[in-house]
Amino acid sequence: MTAASITLSFASVALFAGQVSPVTPVAATADELTLDWPARTILSMETDGVETVMRFDRAPDAVSLEAFRRDAGTDLIRMDWNDTSMVIRPAPGRTFVPNLKGTRLSIRIVRDAPPGADMATEPVDYSLARAAAESASGYPGRARQMLLTLARSLPDDPQLTRTMADMDASRGATLRAARRYRSLDATDAYARRTIRAAGGEVSAIVAARDGGGFGQVEASARATVPVTAAPNGLDTVVGGAIRQVRTRADAVVARDGNIRTLRRHIALADVTGSIGDATTRLELLGAGNLSQTRVGLAARLLRGAVEREWRLTAAYHLPDVLTAEQVLLGGYVDRWGGGVTWRSSPAMQVQGDIVRTFYGLTREGILATSTVVTGGVDATVRRLNPALTLLYRLEAEYVDRLDRRANGLAALPLADRENHTVQALVAEQLGPWRLVAAAGWTFDRFSGNGPTAALTAAGFIGDAWQAEATGGVSSIRRPNLAGTQLFARVGLRRSMGRL
Numbered sequence: 001m002t003a004a005s006i007t008l009s010f011a012s013v014a015l016f017a018g019q020v021s022p023v024t025p026v027a028a029t030a031d032e033l034t035l036d037w038p039a040r041t042i043l044s045m046e047t048d049g050v051e052t053v054m055r056f057d058r059a060p061d062a063v064s065l066e067a068f069r070r071d072a073g074t075d076l077i078r079m080d081w082n083d084t085s086m087v088i089r090p091a092p093g094r095t096f097v098p099n100l101k102g103t104r105l106s107i108r109i110v111r112d113a114p115p116g117a118d119m120a121t122e123p124v125d126y127s128l129a130r131a132a133a134e135s136a137s138g139y140p141g142r143a144r145q146m147l148l149t150l151a152r153s154l155p156d157d158p159q160l161t162r163t164m165a166d167m168d169a170s171r172g173a174t175l176r177a178a179r180r181y182r183s184l185d186a187t188d189a190y191a192r193r194t195i196r197a198a199g200g201e202v203s204a205i206v207a208a209r210d211g212g213g214f215g216q217v218e219a220s221a222r223a224t225v226p227v228t229a230a231p232n233g234l235d236t237v238v239g240g241a242i243r244q245v246r247t248r249a250d251a252v253v254a255r256d257g258n259i260r261t262l263r264r265h266i267a268l269a270d271v272t273g274s275i276g277d278a279t280t281r282l283e284l285l286g287a288g289n290l291s292q293t294r295v296g297l298a299a300r301l302l303r304g305a306v307e308r309e310w311r312l313t314a315a316y317h318l319p320d321v322l323t324a325e326q327v328l329l330g331g332y333v334d335r336w337g338g339g340v341t342w343r344s345s346p347a348m349q350v351q352g353d354i355v356r357t358f359y360g361l362t363r364e365g366i367l368a369t370s371t372v373v374t375g376g377v378d379a380t381v382r383r384l385n386p387a388l389t390l391l392y393r394l395e396a397e398y399v400d401r402l403d404r405r406a407n408g409l410a411a412l413p414l415a416d417r418e419n420h421t422v423q424a425l426v427a428e429q430l431g432p433w434r435l436v437a438a439a440g441w442t443f444d445r446f447s448g449n450g451p452t453a454a455l456t457a458a459g460f461i462g463d464a465w466q467a468e469a470t471g472g473v474s475s476i477r478r479p480n481l482a483g484t485q486l487f488a489r490v491g492l493r494r495s496m497g498r499l
Contacts, residue, residue, distance in 0.1 A: 031075075032106055032107065032109070033068060033071055034068075034104055034107075036060065037056060038061070040103075041056050041057060041058045041103050042057045043056050043105075044056075045105070046129045050090070051078075052089075054100075054105065055085050055132075056084060059081065059083055059384055065081070075111075082133075082137065085133045086133070087133045094109060094111055097110060128150075131147050131150075135167060138306075138349065139305075139307045140171065141279065144167055144278055151164070161184055162186070165177045165180035166190070169190070169194040171278060173229065174226055175198045175226035176229035177194050178198035179229065182195065193495065196496070198226055199495065199496045200223065202493070202496065203221070203223075203491055203493040205222065205490070208489075209481070209485055211482070211483065211485040213250035216247050218244070220242065222241040224272075225239065232277075233277035236275045237274050238272065239271075240271050244265060245266045246264070246265050246266075247263075247266065247321070249262040252324040253409045253410065255364075256405070262324050266291045266292075266327055267290040268288065268289055268319060268321070271286040272284065282299065282301050283299065284298070285299070289330065289332075292362060296318035296319055296332055298316075299315075300314075310338065310339070311340070312336075313336065315334060317332045317334065318335075322480070323412060325412050331360070332360050332361075332362070335357045335358065336355070338355075346380075348380075350376070350377050351376050352374070353375065354372070355371070355373075357370050361412075367412055368403065368411070368412050369399075370400060370401075373397075376394065377391070386427060387427045391424075394421075396417060397414070397417050413480050416446050417447065417478070419444050419475075419476045421440055421441070422440045422441060426438075431459075434457075434458050435457050437456075438472075444475075451473055454470060455472060456468065463499070464495045468489070468491045469488075470487075470488065472486075473486055473487075
């Protein structure tokens with residue numbers, strides 16, 4: 001089990017006013033800012049007397065946004081936006097008095113005036129808009145806390161129920177979200193797809209990788225079923241998978257130290273389960289190598305909201321067939337470790353994991369140990385469609401024990417590796433389909449370097465079907481895969497719920 005990295009879709013400009021010497025109060029002065037949207041844009045505005053929230057179906061162009069930010073100068077402390085919303089907050093000692101006319105927002109700046117002067121408020125609409133903006137900026141945990149506070153006083157508000165349902169669906173709590181959608185009689189595409197997913201999903205996936213003298217093709221059938229959505233917030237999901245892995249290797253070190261070729265099929269079975277809420281989740285995995293009667297367990301504990309999450313992982317005798325020697329001789333791994341994900345700003349996320357790993361073979365025990373270090377940084381450059389994100393990834397393994405056969409050959413194809421990858425990722429939404437292209441370069445401190453790139457197309461076919469196809473090239477060095485490799489993956493998923 002690996003932690004999925006999260007791609008940001010929001011950007012922030014944060015300006016901090018300098019120190020101002022105390023002065024005798026005088027009549028307030030005022031300037032005006034303007035921001036224009038494209039013609040025929042549908043706009044709405046909410047304010048709580050301090051922050052102003054704008055919602056729209058088309059975003060302003062980059063030149064207009066930069067001009068607005070520049071003109072505001074130190075009068076502005078916060079300006080967050082994405083494709084559909086914007087939050088504007090004045091600096092301390094300033095009050096913004098907004099006025100929306102057509103597709104133009106005009107803001108009168110009142111300096112040294114009492115906060116909230118001449119401002120109308122819409123507390124419910126504003127709170128919902130702000131929560132939506134927080135979630136879109138990459139802070140769903142903060143947004144959820146705002147909504148839970150509001151729900152205590154407005155438990156049956158339909159707007160609040162809808163927003164909570166959307167947030168539940170986005171974190172994968174489909175059964176809980178579906179119940180909220182049904183209570184609202186929601187019939188839009190997003191609600192329909194979530195309701196269908198709440199009935200369980202089945203999928204078929206084929207994945208392949210080829211590194212010259214070593215290649216694998218994996219075909220799998222998987223199923224997941226949400227079981228419960230308890231009143232205390234706990235959601236339970238169970239699942240299972242059958243996998244068939246075909247391995248081809250030109251050089252494998254056998255137990256006697258001789259080198260041979262390998263063509264072999266391995267069958268594996270997985271049983272999965274997870275239980276948790278929006279801030280704590282326990283994931284369990286039971287896996288078996290059906291071809292060599294090997295069974296193992298793994299667990300992962302996640303704590304905290306997505307924007308500030310820590311995790312612990314552990315595995316015991318988990319079947320592992322990533323190398324030719326493990327396929328031939330019945331490989332398994334024991335591991336323990338942990339990691340964190342931290343969103344430092346709406347446009348920046350960092351993550352890192354350290355895992356201690358023990359490699360073993362059936363009837364031989366542990367033959368190698370290593371420390372695996374992974375991490376990354378995501379920086380959003382452009383939020384609008386198409387979005388642009390710059391990525392940095394570290395994937396390293398430092399081997400401190402590696403047993404050898406009688407003739408001196410290593411029992412497993414492990415070696416120190418330290419891959420540094422820098423990529424630019426472009427994503428564009430085309431109706432129900434999303435296209436993602438990433439391209440960059442990988443540097444290995446202990447070996448060579450080369451290109452790493454991928455192209456992905458994923459989307460919905462109606463309400464019940466989803467399809468995904470990925471292909472690319474990788475120069476990230478891994479056991480049995482040195483140099484540039486090709487990879488591809490195709491998947492088809494069917495949601496089993498009924499509307």
